[in-house]
Amino acid sequence: MKTLIFDFDGVLMDSREAYVSSFAKVLTRNGFDVDEKKASAALLPSAPKTIEALVGRPDNFDELVAETRKHVAEKESGKIKICEGAGETIGALSKRFDLFLITNSSKAVFDKVIKKIPEAKMLAGIITSSDGFASKEDAINHVLKERGERPSGVYYVGDTMMDIETAKKVGCKSAIVYWKHSWDYGKLGEIKKMKPAAIVGSLEELENVLE
Structure with missing residues (x-):
């Protein structure tokens, strides 16, 4: 997959x-x-x-x-609360993709809150800020190299302009979830100007835009 x-x-x-x-x-x-x-x-x-x-x-x-x-x-x-549809989306998309999660949160924070999403056991891999990568770009490149996959065929799902920049640097496509939980909420116009591959208003919408 x-x-x-x-x-x-x-x-x-x-x-x-x-x-x-x-x-x-x-x-x-x-x-x-x-x-x-x-x-x-x-x-x-x-x-x-x-x-x-x-x-x-x-x-x-x-x-x-x-x-x-x-x-x-x-x-x-x-x-820290679960975003609507998080578990269901992981469950549904794991049938079509091998799912990896990359976060700037520390392992201490991540380990405490990921328990709130039982479906997280379906993730193929997790990288936190505690894993020693200098940037998200380095972490994504590591995943793609390990899997022998070209970045041009891979989506990175984020919520900020920085996520769009990260995807562009590694050659991935970006899908932005723009909603009240976004750290760049209120900046939709600026996000659109950066031309991500997709912008959705909920996690459920991802199933219809990801190739």
């Missing part, structure tokens, strides 16, 4: 609230003037990039990233 690669946050799990709260709390207790409004406005699908957008790269930058991920796992993971 062909490969299909999923993003996690904003696609299968609604984690925006948990991360916004964590960025605000961690950065505030480290002496930075960051409230949830500022964190939400600067939110990017990457803890390092969000922190850099908010406070630059202070000497303790790596520690701030690690502390934020730990805070999400230990204090905020209960706020």
